[in-house]
Amino acid sequence: MSAPDGRERTYTWVDPKAYVEAAQGRSGLELFRYLLDNDVPPPPIAQTLGFRLVEVDKGLAVFAIEPNEYLYNPIGSVHGGVYATLLDSAAGCAVHTTLAEGIGYTSLDLAVKFLRGMTPDGGEVRAIGTVTHSGRRTALAEARMVDAKGRLLATATSSCLILNP
Numbered sequence: 001m002s003a004p005d006g007r008e009r010t011y012t013w014v015d016p017k018a019y020v021e022a023a024q025g026r027s028g029l030e031l032f033r034y035l036l037d038n039d040v041p042p043p044p045i046a047q048t049l050g051f052r053l054v055e056v057d058k059g060l061a062v063f064a065i066e067p068n069e070y071l072y073n074p075i076g077s078v079h080g081g082v083y084a085t086l087l088d089s090a091a092g093c094a095v096h097t098t099l100a101e102g103i104g105y106t107s108l109d110l111a112v113k114f115l116r117g118m119t120p121d122g123g124e125v126r127a128i129g130t131v132t133h134s135g136r137r138t139a140l141a142e143a144r145m146v147d148a149k150g151r152l153l154a155t156a157t158s159s160c161l162i163l164n165p
Contacts, residue, residue, distance in 0.1 A: 007069075009070050022035065049082060058098060060131075061096070091107075092105065092160060109159050110157075113154060117153075136162065143155070
Protein backbone atom coordinates (compact mmCIF):
# COMPACT_ATOMS: atom_id res chain seq x y z
CA MET A 1 0.00 0.00 0.00
CA SER A 2 1.40 3.38 -0.97
CA ALA A 3 1.32 6.24 1.52
CA PRO A 4 -1.08 9.08 0.58
CA ASP A 5 1.68 11.73 0.52
CA GLY A 6 4.08 9.64 -1.59
CA ARG A 7 6.44 8.45 1.11
CA GLU A 8 7.56 4.92 0.42
CA ARG A 9 10.50 2.69 1.32
CA THR A 10 11.56 -0.53 -0.39
CA TYR A 11 14.51 -2.72 0.55
CA THR A 12 15.94 -6.15 -0.08
CA TRP A 13 17.97 -8.57 2.01
CA VAL A 14 20.08 -11.66 1.55
CA ASP A 15 19.28 -15.10 2.91
CA PRO A 16 20.53 -15.14 6.53
CA LYS A 17 22.12 -18.54 5.89
CA ALA A 18 24.88 -16.59 4.09
CA TYR A 19 26.11 -15.37 7.49
CA VAL A 20 26.03 -18.84 9.02
CA GLU A 21 28.11 -20.09 6.09
CA ALA A 22 30.51 -17.13 6.34
CA ALA A 23 31.10 -17.96 10.02
CA GLN A 24 32.33 -21.48 9.23
CA GLY A 25 36.04 -21.78 10.01
CA ARG A 26 36.27 -18.24 11.44
CA SER A 27 36.51 -16.79 14.93
CA GLY A 28 34.03 -14.04 15.77
CA LEU A 29 36.59 -11.33 15.02
CA GLU A 30 37.59 -12.99 11.74
CA LEU A 31 33.93 -13.19 10.73
CA PHE A 32 33.25 -9.50 11.33
CA ARG A 33 36.46 -8.45 9.59
CA TYR A 34 35.45 -10.64 6.65
CA LEU A 35 32.01 -9.00 6.54
CA LEU A 36 33.57 -5.52 6.56
CA ASP A 37 36.40 -6.23 4.11
CA ASN A 38 34.29 -8.07 1.54
CA ASP A 39 31.39 -5.67 1.22
CA VAL A 40 28.90 -8.35 2.31
CA PRO A 41 25.31 -7.03 2.39
CA PRO A 42 23.98 -6.36 5.91
CA PRO A 43 21.82 -8.98 7.63
CA PRO A 44 18.01 -8.64 7.39
CA ILE A 45 17.54 -6.63 10.62
CA ALA A 46 20.17 -4.10 9.49
CA GLN A 47 18.48 -3.81 6.09
CA THR A 48 15.09 -3.34 7.75
CA LEU A 49 16.24 -0.51 10.01
CA GLY A 50 18.97 0.87 7.74
CA PHE A 51 22.06 0.47 9.94
CA ARG A 52 25.49 -0.91 9.10
CA LEU A 53 28.64 -2.24 10.74
CA VAL A 54 31.42 0.35 10.40
CA GLU A 55 34.20 -0.76 12.76
CA VAL A 56 35.27 -3.89 14.56
CA ASP A 57 38.15 -5.06 16.73
CA LYS A 58 38.54 -7.56 19.56
CA GLY A 59 35.93 -6.57 22.13
CA LEU A 60 34.59 -3.71 19.97
CA ALA A 61 31.75 -3.38 17.47
CA VAL A 62 30.46 -0.10 16.04
CA PHE A 63 27.26 0.34 14.04
CA ALA A 64 26.05 3.50 12.29
CA ILE A 65 22.62 4.73 11.24
CA GLU A 66 21.25 7.84 9.57
CA PRO A 67 18.03 8.63 11.47
CA ASN A 68 15.06 8.96 9.11
CA GLU A 69 11.38 9.53 9.64
CA TYR A 70 10.51 5.94 8.69
CA LEU A 71 11.97 5.08 12.12
CA TYR A 72 9.56 7.41 13.93
CA ASN A 73 6.88 6.32 16.35
CA PRO A 74 3.42 7.98 16.41
CA ILE A 75 4.68 10.81 18.66
CA GLY A 76 7.22 12.01 16.09
CA SER A 77 10.54 10.68 17.38
CA VAL A 78 12.76 7.71 16.60
CA HIS A 79 11.24 4.66 18.29
CA GLY A 80 13.01 3.34 21.39
CA GLY A 81 13.14 -0.09 19.77
CA VAL A 82 15.57 1.31 17.20
CA TYR A 83 17.86 2.45 20.02
CA ALA A 84 17.57 -0.94 21.71
CA THR A 85 18.24 -2.87 18.50
CA LEU A 86 21.40 -0.91 17.71
CA LEU A 87 22.67 -1.03 21.28
CA ASP A 88 21.95 -4.78 21.50
CA SER A 89 23.72 -5.34 18.18
CA ALA A 90 26.78 -3.34 19.24
CA ALA A 91 27.06 -5.02 22.64
CA GLY A 92 26.38 -8.55 21.36
CA CYS A 93 28.68 -8.28 18.36
CA ALA A 94 31.44 -6.88 20.60
CA VAL A 95 31.10 -10.09 22.64
CA HIS A 96 31.08 -12.17 19.44
CA THR A 97 34.47 -10.66 18.43
CA THR A 98 36.03 -12.28 21.51
CA LEU A 99 34.80 -15.79 20.72
CA ALA A 100 36.74 -18.61 19.09
CA GLU A 101 35.58 -20.46 15.99
CA GLY A 102 32.43 -22.49 16.62
CA ILE A 103 31.50 -20.66 19.83
CA GLY A 104 28.28 -18.66 19.85
CA TYR A 105 26.37 -16.41 22.20
CA THR A 106 22.90 -15.13 22.92
CA SER A 107 21.75 -12.07 24.84
CA LEU A 108 20.47 -12.79 28.34
CA ASP A 109 19.34 -9.23 29.06
CA LEU A 110 19.60 -5.66 27.87
CA ALA A 111 19.17 -2.59 30.08
CA VAL A 112 18.78 0.63 28.08
CA LYS A 113 18.85 4.20 29.40
CA PHE A 114 17.45 6.81 27.00
CA LEU A 115 19.09 10.22 27.43
CA ARG A 116 18.34 12.29 24.33
CA GLY A 117 16.11 12.09 21.28
CA MET A 118 17.47 10.93 17.93
CA THR A 119 16.51 13.03 14.92
CA PRO A 120 17.77 13.49 11.36
CA ASP A 121 19.15 16.88 12.46
CA GLY A 122 21.76 15.15 14.66
CA GLY A 123 23.48 13.49 11.68
CA GLU A 124 24.88 9.97 11.68
CA VAL A 125 24.42 8.09 14.94
CA ARG A 126 26.87 5.46 16.15
CA ALA A 127 26.29 2.62 18.60
CA ILE A 128 29.64 1.63 20.12
CA GLY A 129 29.79 -1.69 21.94
CA THR A 130 32.65 -2.81 24.18
CA VAL A 131 33.21 -5.92 26.26
CA THR A 132 33.75 -5.33 29.97
CA HIS A 133 34.03 -8.97 31.04
CA SER A 134 34.39 -12.19 29.09
CA GLY A 135 34.21 -15.47 30.95
CA ARG A 136 33.72 -19.12 30.02
CA ARG A 137 29.94 -19.04 30.45
CA THR A 138 28.91 -15.40 30.38
CA ALA A 139 30.10 -12.06 29.08
CA LEU A 140 29.16 -8.50 29.95
CA ALA A 141 29.19 -5.67 27.43
CA GLU A 142 28.34 -1.99 27.39
CA ALA A 143 27.15 0.11 24.48
CA ARG A 144 26.73 3.82 24.06
CA MET A 145 24.97 5.73 21.33
CA VAL A 146 26.30 9.10 20.17
CA ASP A 147 25.27 11.51 17.44
CA ALA A 148 27.56 13.25 14.94
CA LYS A 149 28.19 16.05 17.46
CA GLY A 150 29.36 13.54 20.08
CA ARG A 151 26.26 13.94 22.24
CA LEU A 152 25.32 10.87 24.24
CA LEU A 153 21.84 9.64 23.23
CA ALA A 154 21.59 6.38 25.18
CA THR A 155 23.56 3.72 27.01
CA ALA A 156 23.03 0.01 27.58
CA THR A 157 24.48 -2.96 29.38
CA SER A 158 24.03 -6.50 28.18
CA SER A 159 24.76 -9.91 29.66
CA CYS A 160 25.41 -12.67 27.14
CA LEU A 161 25.39 -16.43 27.54
CA ILE A 162 28.36 -18.10 25.83
CA LEU A 163 27.19 -21.13 23.80
CA ASN A 164 29.82 -23.85 23.60
CA PRO A 165 28.98 -26.71 21.24
